[in-house]
Amino acid sequence: MALSDALVKHCKPKSKAYTLKDIEGLALFVSPSGGKSWHFRFTLQGKRQRISLGVYPEVGLSEARLRCESNRLLIKQGISPVSVTSDISAIASMSGLSHAEQESHSVITEGHSLGHASDDKEVSCVVSSSVESFAEFSVRWKLFKFRKLGLDKRDKRQSTAVQIERYLRKDMLPVLGELAMDRIGKADVLRVLRGIEARGALSIAEKCRSWLFELFQHALAEGLIGCNPAAEMAVLALPKNPTQHNPFLRQEELPAFLVRLSGYQGSIQTRLGIRLLLLTGVRTGELRQASPAQFDL
Numbered sequence: 190m191a192l193s194d195a196l197v198k199h200c201k202p203k204s205k206a207y208t209l210k211d212i213e214g215l216a217l218f219v220s221p222s223g224g225k226s227w228h229f230r231f232t233l234q235g236k237r238q239r240i241s242l243g244v245y246p247e248v249g250l251s252e253a254r255l256r257c258e259s260n261r262l263l264i265k266q267g268i269s270p271v272s273v274t275s276d277i278s279a280i281a282s283m284s285g286l287s288h289a290e291q292e293s294h295s296v297i298t299e300g301h302s303l304g305h306a307s308d309d310k311e312v313s314c315v316v317s318s319s320v321e322s323f324a325e326f327s328v329r330w331k332l333f334k335f336r337k338l339g340l341d342k343r344d345k346r347q348s349t350a351v352q353i354e355r356y357l358r359k360d361m362l363p364v365l366g367e368l369a370m371d372r373i374g375k376a377d378v379l380r381v382l383r384g385i386e387a388r389g390a391l392s393i394a395e396k397c398r399s400w401l402f403e404l405f406q407h408a409l410a411e412g413l414i415g416c417n418p419a420a421e422m423a424v425l426a427l428p429k430n431p432t433q434h435n436p437f438l439r440q441e442e443l444p445a446f447l448v449r450l451s452g453y454q455g456s457i458q459t460r461l462g463i464r465l466l467l468l469t470g471v472r473t474g475e476l477r478q479a480s481p482a483q484f485d486l
Contacts, residue, residue: 192217194480197225197250215257217245227253231264240270255335258354259328266324266366320413323373324366327357330404348474356397360385370408375418382422391429398422443467 192211200209202223208216214230225245231238242248242256260270321329335350364381365373378401385394401419408414438446453460466476 192250194250194482197245200225211250211254213257213261215242215253227256229257229260229270231260231270233264233267233269238269252335255350255354256332259331262358262362263324263328266322266362268322268324270328320369320371322366323368323370324362326370326408326413327362327404330407331357333407334403348478352396353400356385356393356400360393360397361401370405371414373405373414373418375422378419378422379425382426386427391427394426395429398426 192209196209197217200217200219202219202221204221206218206220208218208228210216216228216230218226218228220226227242227245227248229240229242231240240260242253242260245253248256263270331350331353334353338349361381364384365377368377381401382394382398385397398419402417402422405414405417405419409417450460450463462476466473469476
């Protein structure tokens, strides 16, 4: 059963260490002293392994799931998550992370240090010395970007993070994933964007163009590449279709609408959700993804 923010926050230590399983290999490890950390279990090349995704509460449930998803994407590419762990001191110098925050972003094995036995193979932390592939570098870039935007905080809207994950997996990784960062050219980037445009998703193509530019600019700043292959792609972008706004209610139409809503025979969640939208004015996505902690009752 999937974990909730409330369960993670209020679970108590026991005389022996235990884990609470979430989804897709993610689990919360709770030590007898009360410490909590996120573990990701996976199988690669027939070997069961476990890595740490950070400590709670520095890394919340939503952020842990994002990190878990990033590692699953690497595994699908046949890449071990251990091989993409970055130099923590380098990241700290760029983002100003404290020592505790550095630990929360590192990918390490905690089996022995937490004092519990495991049948899984323990994995040591290594730093890749060769030029990273796009798939490997995208994981580091995402963690940096999400932290820069504050998306590692549980009370932040996660739609941007969800979109980046979705279109990396759907459009960018299938084309660029296995290519070394310094071997990717403008033609490769254009192939990604043309594929998106071919299905008519011009707004998505614009977003991916922006994300790719930012990702390669990050790699350029680190000295991994000599130029940004996503630069000047806007010149080749197809023009977007005229914006079609959703229908809306005028103020004088609201009384009749509320009368019809009160007689709505469908789901009560739908009826109450619409009333809450009218009272708060938030976006539908924010309402659907709201957690109990965001309500001050």
